[in-house]
Amino acid sequence: MENEISWKFGPKDITIAETEKKGKFPRLYEDRADGRFRDRLKLDQTGSLTINNIRTDHSGLYKIITTKSETQLNIFNITVYARLSVPVITRDSSSSSSNCSVLCSVKNVSHVSLSWYKGKSLLSSISVSEHSNINISLHLECLDDSYTCVINNHISNQTQHLNTDVCHKCSDVSEEDHICKCTFTEAAIRLVVSALVGVAAVAVVVYDVRSRRDEQKKRSDQKIRPDIELNTLDSAGS
Template sequence: MIDALDLFCLNFFLLCGVASVETEIRLSVMEGDSLTLRTGLTELQRDDEVEWRFGTSRISTITAGNITNDDETFKDRLQLEEQTGDITVTNVSHEHSGVYQLSIIIRNKKSNKRFTVTVFAHLPIPVIFSDSSKCSSSPERSSRILLCSVLNVSAVSLSWYKGNGVLSSISVSDFSVSLSLPLEVENQNKNTYSCVVNNPIRNQTTHLDISQLCHACSDCNLCFDSAEAVVRLIITAVVGVAAVTAVVLLANDIRTVVKEQTIKP
């Protein structure tokens, strides 16, 4: 939103006859939210003109009291407030990131505004895995590797926290990638850890209590998290079903052979 100082400066330049003044504003919004871009004016007069552009395309105008929406990129998402000239884009998506240009002409005096808008995708919840294959076999220091992962993210940071302190962090810029960040902890550690993914607007956190993991790593083959346990149970069930099926088929074959031998003279 424009503050009182920006509004004062805009009206001052307009009333004092300066040919043109330009203001630049940077905004960030989450995908699916609404974005409102404000002219800073309280009321337009009939002879005032307002023009909004997105990139090089004209998207909305007010001329002589007539309102026109021109750009198909926004379809039914674009709303223009007739009294002030403000525009609102509802349910924004990544394609609405970019530069919006505003031109206002009041009593033949022109002012410009430039809005640089960044639309961020919703953040996934970080998933923590326990890599039991890397458990330390040393009886003096039984430890394991935890792996925190997020999929298909861009312009985010992924961090491990111990309490309120950052232990490690990794960042990615504009490309959609999957991130993973390892952390080695001791099984007897009583601290609470958390994995956080964040962008400039929001964050998602997964908390971890070491005591919730298996307490000993003397036999790493017995240490696995719930996701791995489910996979192992599924594999065991499939193998069991296959074994039972094989036994049934073998029994049927034996019965068939015995029956044929009995029938022979």
């Protein structure tokens, strides 16, 4: 290169790499900037800088300047987005509402938005702009399973559909994460059992009514027959 150049990073213009004339090896300062560039930088004699295994903490302002005259040759901002994980929907045990209350949560995220939708209509949303990874969650009170939770950034998104089984009261509930593990099969079995119990109860009531009616009829017949026999004897004597 005709001029030596220097790569600087961040608002404090920390030098992370420099080129040299006369075919000398480039100089790398990988332990600077909190060591986030350690074993990741590669700089060739043309001044092209490569960052291997780039992460979200490599986001920031980069400058290219000439080493001697401090002339700025280029400046640009890089934002690195992490791969998004699928949101997790759990039962909100802290809610006192009689409706189904749930939480949609994601962990270790930055530069994202978390939203609840009913169909295509946006119900609520929360955004994170910090570079550091944090955990966020969003509350919802729902009536059916027509809701979806979406996490997105500028390049991708992940969607989780609400299953209202999360709100069913059952014995198999994790005290740690309050996730109700009732499955559709279990709910269907419970419904069938309840129906059979109801049918059995009706059958018992019908049988009891019929038994009492037959018993009353039998007693009535026994009261009538002695009268008939007495009348018959009287007629014979006369």
